[in-house]
Each structure stands twice: as C-alpha cells, then as structure tokens.
Amino acid sequence: MAGRGSTWRAVWSEALASLGQKPARTVLTMLGTVLGVGCFVAVLGLTATAAGQISTDFSSQIATAVRVNDAGTNPAGDTVFSFPDDAEQRIARLNGVQAGGVAWSTSADLDLGPAASSPAEAARVTVTLATSGYIDALLPTWRSGGVYNRFQQDHRLPVVVLGPALANRFGLSQAGGVVQLNGLPYLVTGILADVATQPEVLAGALIPATTGWDRFGSPTVHAPASMLIRTDLGAAHQIAGEAARQLRPDAPQLMAVVPPPDPPRMASLINASMRNLFTALAGLTLLIGGAAIANTTLVSVMERTQEIGLRRALGAAPAHIIAQFLIETVVLGAVAGLVGGSLGLLAVIAVALSLDWTALIDPWIVLAAPAIGAGVGLLAGLYPAWKAGHIDPIGALRR
Amino acid sequence: MSPPPAVRLSHLGRRFPGPPPVDALQDATFTVRAGEHVAIMGPSGSGKSTLLNLIGLLDSASSGVYELDGVDVGGLSAQRRTRLRRDLIGFVFQDFFLLPARTAWENVALAMVYTGLPAAQRRQRAMAALDRVGLSQRRDALPSTLSGGERQRVAIARALSNDPRLLLCDEPTGNLDSVTAGQVMGLIAGLNRLGVTVLTITHDLATASRATRVLQIADGRVRDQ
Ligand SMILES: Nc1ncnc2c1ncn2[C@@H]1O[C@H](COP(=O)(O)OP(=O)(O)OP(=O)(O)O)[C@@H](O)[C@H]1O
Numbered sequence: 001m002a003g004r005g006s007t008w009r010a011v012w013s014e015a016l017a018s019l020g021q022k023p024a025r026t027v028l029t030m031l032g033t034v035l036g037v038g039c040f041v042a043v044l045g046l047t048a049t050a051a052g053q054i055s056t057d058f059s060s061q062i063a064t065a066v067r068v069n070d071a072g073t074n075p076a077g078d079t080v081f082s083f084p085d086d087a088e089q090r091i092a093r094l095n096g097v098q099a100g101g102v103a104w105s106t107s108a109d110l111d112l113g114p115a116a117s118s119p120a121e122a123a124r125v126t127v128t129l130a131t132s133g134y135i136d137a138l139l140p141t142w143r144s145g146g147v148y149n150r151f152q153q154d155h156r157l158p159v160v161v162l163g164p165a166l167a168n169r170f171g172l173s174q175a176g177g178v179v180q181l182n183g184l185p186y187l188v189t190g191i192l193a194d195v196a197t198q199p200e201v202l203a204g205a206l207i208p209a210t211t212g213w214d215r216f217g218s219p220t221v222h223a224p225a226s227m228l229i230r231t232d233l234g235a236a237h238q239i240a241g242e243a244a245r246q247l248r249p250d251a252p253q254l255m256a257v258v259p260p261p262d263p264p265r266m267a268s269l270i271n272a273s274m275r276n277l278f279t280a281l282a283g284l285t286l287l288i289g290g291a292a293i294a295n296t297t298l299v300s301v302m303e304r305t306q307e308i309g310l311r312r313a314l315g316a317a318p319a320h321i322i323a324q325f326l327i328e329t330v331v332l333g334a335v336a337g338l339v340g341g342s343l344g345l346l347a348v349i350a351v352a353l354s355l356d357w358t359a360l361i362d363p364w365i366v367l368a369a370p371a372i373g374a375g376v377g378l379l380a381g382l383y384p385a386w387k388a389g390h391i392d393p394i395g396a397l398r399r
Numbered sequence: 400m401s402p403p404p405a406v407r408l409s410h411l412g413r414r415f416p417g418p419p420p421v422d423a424l425q426d427a428t429f430t431v432r433a434g435e436h437v438a439i440m441g442p443s444g445s446g447k448s449t450l451l452n453l454i455g456l457l458d459s460a461s462s463g464v465y466e467l468d469g470v471d472v473g474g475l476s477a478q479r480r481t482r483l484r485r486d487l488i489g490f491v492f493q494d495f496f497l498l499p500a501r502t503a504w505e506n507v508a509l510a511m512v513y514t515g516l517p518a519a520q521r522r523q524r525a526m527a528a529l530d531r532v533g534l535s536q537r538r539d540a541l542p543s544t545l546s547g548g549e550r551q552r553v554a555i556a557r558a559l560s561n562d563p564r565l566l567l568c569d570e571p572t573g574n575l576d577s578v579t580a581g582q583v584m585g586l587i588a589g590l591n592r593l594g595v596t597v598l599t600i601t602h603d604l605a606t607a608s609r610a611t612r613v614l615q616i617a618d619g620r621v622r623d624q
Pocket residue numbers: 415421422423424441442443444445446447448449450
C-alpha cells in the first residue's frame with residue numbers, strides 16, 4: 001500500500017485545485033488580508049523611515065550641542081557670572097569643538113532713530129548679549145552680512161546682529177544700516193536667515209557680550225549666562241565630560257554641563273505613539289481580513305456539503321477534510337500576505353523616493369508578511385474547517 | 400472452507416433520535432455472499448438508503464449486528480471504519496455526485512485521493528477506469544457537458560477505480576431513461592461477473608431483474624427469502 005505522505009500531498013493538491021476553481025472569489029476573499037498586511041508593512045516601514053529621518057535631522061543639530069549653565073550664586077547681590085573671561089578660547093582648545101560662546105539676555109527698545117521716516121515706530125525686543133562664538137555655535141545662515149568680529153568685541157563697539165523678524169519689521173534688507181537700542185545707535189553687521197538651534201533668537205537681536213556688559217549690565221540670577229558649545233558629531237558626550245574642568249579647573253562645580261539627549265531614545269519616543277496607533281489600525285484591518293476569509297470559507301463549506309459527503313464516502317477521514325479547508329485558508333492568507341507585503345514595501349519606497357528620504361525597512365517585516373498572512377488564514381480557517389470535518393456524510397449525501 | 404459472507408446482518412436497526420424518534424430501519428436480517436448481486440426493492444421511505452448507509456459504514460446502527468467480511472464492525476473505531484470504507488467499498492448514487500469543476504478523469508481520480516497512491520498512478524488508474532466504462536474519449540469533459548448516462552458511467556468508473564470488493568448502488572438508474580438505465584446496469588452486472596459483490600437499491604423492476612436475488616423491504620424490515 002502506498003504511503004501516508006502521498007495522501008497528505010493529495011489533500012494538498014485538492015485544496016489548491018479548489019482555490020483555483022473560483023479565482024475571482026479567491027482574489028476577493030484575499031483583499032482584506034492583502035490590505036491588512038500591506039498597511040502593516042507600510043506603517044512599520046514608514047515609521048521606521050520617518051524615525052530614521054527625524055533622528056538624522058536631530059542628531060546633526062541637537063546631538064552636537066552641549067549646554068553649560070552657570071551654577072554660581074551670589075549672596076551679596078543679583079549679579080552672577082562664573083564663566084572665565086576667556087571661556088570661548090578655553091573651550092575652543094578642546095578636541096572636537098567647532099565653536100562655543102557665552103550669552104545671556106535682556107530686553108531693550110529698538111527703533112530706527114531720528115533719521116527714520118517714522119521715528120515713532122519702536123519695539124520691545126529681546127537682546128541676547130552673546131560672544132561671537134555663541135552665534136557660530138547656533139550654526140547660523142545669513143540673509144546679509146555676518147557676525148561681529150573680534151576687534152568690534154574687544155573694543156566694545158555698538159554693533160548688532162538682527163533676527164529676520166526684526167529686519168522685516170523695520171524694512172532692513174541689508175547689513176550696514178543703523179538701528180537704535182534704548183536710544184543709542186548700533187551698526188547692523190548681519191541679518192540672520194536661520195539657526196539650527198535656539199530659534200527664539202530669530203525674533204530678537206544680538207550684541208557683543210562685552211558691549212552689553214557695559215551698557216545693560218552683568219548677568220543676574222534671574223537672567224543667568226550660559227554657554228553653548230557646538231561639537232563634532234559623536235564628540236558631544238566626551239566634551240560634556242571635559243567642559244567644566246576646562247572652563248573652571250579651580251571650581252568645576254560652578255559649571256552645570258547639560259549633554260545632548262540620546263538621539264535614538266528621542267526618535268523612538270517621538271514615534272512610539274504614532275507607531276502604536278497605526279499598528280493598531282493595521283491590526284484592525286487584519287482582523288477584518290481574517291473575518292472575510294472565515295466568512296467566505298464558511299459559505300464555501302456550506303456550498304460544498306455534498307462534496308464533503310462524497311469525499312467521506314470515498315474514504316476521507318474528518319482530519320483530511322479539516323486539513324483541506326485549513327490548507328485552503330492558510331495558502332490564501334500566505335499569498336495575500338505576500339501580495340500585501342510587496343504592496344506595502346512599494347508604498348514605503350514610493351513615499352521615501354517622493355520625499356527624498358532613505359527607505360528604511362526591517363527585512364524581518366518583509367519576510368514576516370507571508371507568515372502573518374498565513375497566520376491570519378489559519379485562525380480564520382479553524383472554525384469553518386472544524387465545521388467541514390464534522391459534517392455528517394449521510395446528511396450531506398441526502399437529496 | 401468457503402469464504403465468509405461479504406455482508407451479514409442480524410436484527411440490524413437504526414433509530415434517528417428525533418424528536419420524535421424515527422425507526423428508519425427496524426430489523427434487517429440477511430446475508431449477501433461474496434460475488435452475489437442482490438437487489439433490494441421497496442417503497443419510498445421504507446428505509447432503503449438508511450440500510451445502504453449502514454452497510455457502507457457511513458452510518459452506525461443503533462441495534463443488531465453487522466459483519467463485513469466476517470468482521471463485526473459495530474466495535475470498530477471511526478478510523479478503522481473509514482479505512483474499511485476506503486479500501487473495500489464503492490458507491491454509486493442516483494445523483495452521481497460529480498464535482499462540477501473537475502473533468503471526468505479528475506472526478507474518477509478523486510476516489511484514490513485518500514488511498515495514498517501517487518498522483519501519476521491515480522491518473523493512470525482513472526484513465527483505465529474510464530476506458531472500462533467506455534468513456535476514454537470524454538476524459539477531459541466537464542460533467543455539465545456529459546449526458547445523464549455518461550455522468551453515471553463516470554461515477555461507476557470512480558467507484559471501480561479503487562477495486563472495491565463491495566459495490567453499493569442507491570437507485571443507480573433513478574435519473575436515467577430505460578435504454579440508458581439498461582446500459583448502466585449492464586456495466587454493473589459486468590463488474591459483478593468479475594467478482595465484485597453488488598448491492599443495488601431500486602424500485603425499478605427492470606433494474607432489479609439484473610440481480611441474482613431480490614429482497615423486499617417494507618417499513619424498515621427486510622429478511623432473507
Ligand atoms: N436523519 C434522519 N432523521 C430522521 N428521520 C430520518 C433520517 N433519515 C431518514 N429518516 C426517515 O427514515 C425513513 C427511511 O428513510 P430512507 O431515506 O432510508 O428511505 P428510502 O427507502 O431510501 O426512501 P426513498 O426511496 O424515497 O429514497 C423515512 O421516513 C425518513 O424520513
């Protein structure tokens with residue numbers, strides 16, 4: 001007698017033959033699972049791609065920024081300033097530092113002075129009293145001109161860098177003009193276009209710390225000074241560890257160093273909720289896809305009652321009938337998973353291409369797609385197959 | 400020593416537990432010897448199909464004893480009964496029961512799906528069986544394109560492709576005109592002459608006349624005459 005293996009192989013071909021007999025129905029039955037698996041792969045792929053994108057954006061801007069706050073106190077008065085006078089030069093000596101400087105802020109009235117056509121126009125603006133290294137560390141782009149130079153800072157000259165908002169407001173398009181701060185004239189050395197961090201400076205004006213110290217006073221506990229250090233990529237944590245001692249070897253505890261946050265942790269934090277939402281949606285679609293398979297298979301079992309009775313009369317055991325229907329739904333689900341996974345992958349690639357991003361997709365997901373589909377098919381097939389296996393052959397063969 | 404009778408029934412009964420309960424078969428007590436062709440005649444509702452389903456191991460009796468080839472099947476597991484059915488018994492039904500989407504030869508090959516024969520042999524034996532019923536030229540035809548007689552011949556080919564020892568026919572000519580019915584019964588009689596034990600249920604006298612022996616069933620009761 002021939003082997004059991006051949007019987008199961010024959011049951012397998014019977015299942016495939018049944019799937020092939022109603023191709024339109026087979027395709028329609030798969031649709032929900034195709035969509036579900038497709039959504040699943042697309043969502044995971046798109047969130048991974050977006051996460052990769054966000055973290056590269058962030059890492060080049062935030063992961064290279066080290067902040068040093070003034071932790072000093074002054075029981076005698078308001079003034080607090082623990083940074084050394086040569087803070088900028090000291091920090092620049094560390095390996096991996098691109099730029100760094102000290103700043104604090106105050107506010108002042110800004111206008112165009114008596115020469116202007118409408119002298120009444122004045123604005124209360126935030127003035128950042130910053131060394132040029134601080135502005136360099138912001139990674140600025142310029143609409144016109146640039147940061148004030150060493151000579152202007154050393155000689156405490158009245159020079160100013162304007163943010164684009166103020167430049168627009170006062171109709172200044174070029175560096176080289178003059179504005180008044182608290183009634184005193186300042187030469188505009190540059191107009192910012194953008195900065196990588198600290199976007200609030202775009203709304204105000206910046207003047208040299210030296211000039212500012214003379215005219216606006218020292219930093220206070222209420223508006224303390226802090227240092228911004230721009231490092232090479234990957235050097236931030238190293239520099240954060242060295243900064244305090246480099247600035248104040250005598251009293252490093254006065255320098256409160258804030259290293260940048262971990263970029264990967266940040267990326268996953270940003271994406272966790274979105275990812276959960278979309279994964280839930282994909283899961284819901286899969287559930288609907290599974291219900292569609294279960295429903296169609298149940299209908300098909302009812303339609304094929306006679307066929308099942310006949311197969312039992314020809315010597316099929318209930319297990320053979322159950323296996324045939326399970327194979328049908330598992331194959332259906334696996335093919336749907338394959339198709340859906342491919343469509344999802346295409347969607348991720350298309351979106352990434354259109355946004356000029358790098359498509360990032362876990363190869364595990366692509367491989368898992370047919371398996372997920374097969375799993376859905378298996379779960380969906382359990383009840384209909386069990387029902388088919390328990391159909392009474394004599395009832396099925398009665399006219 | 401003579402071989403055990405193919406089928407031996409004593410006081411076989413089948414009650415369908417309603418409500419209300421129906422005694423579809425009350426008492427079947429008869430013997431079919433190997434190689435016989437027995438026809439069972441009786442009015443509609445007399446329990447003919449119920450009897451045939453019991454003999455075909457598609458159903459289990461509520462009372463009495465059924466011996467198939469000397470084996471009391473009453474105590475056998477479902478699995479053993481399924482295997483006996485597959486290996487010993489062939490069915491021919493009034494309604495043919497062909498799968499509409501499968502060709503003639505594929506329908507015949509269906510009988511061997513559960514026997515463990517490799518696909519090539521299933522196909523080969525299906526072709527041979529179709530040849531025996533004179534339909535080799537229609538092997539690729541779908542059932543819908545076949546006449547009633549041709550469909551029943553495909554069904555007979557399906558039953559004989561598995562070399563059954565016992566062929567059970569439930570109104571095999573019920574849907575056929577008398578000429579076609581004669582051809583189909585000729586085929587069945589031919590199989591019987593080759594040694595297959597045949598049990599045919601019918602209420603057609605001409606069909607019954609092809610049998611070596613005719614039993615009458617009434618109100619679920621049938622005995623050897
Ligand atoms: N599953 C069942 N449940 C309840 N009653 C049934 C069942 N199957 C058959 N019967 C009843 O048992 C009796 C015998 O039925 P059976 O099908 O054996 O008759 P039959 O002789 O084959 O009739 P026919 O010539 O019309 O095919 C009938 O009264 C029928 O209604």
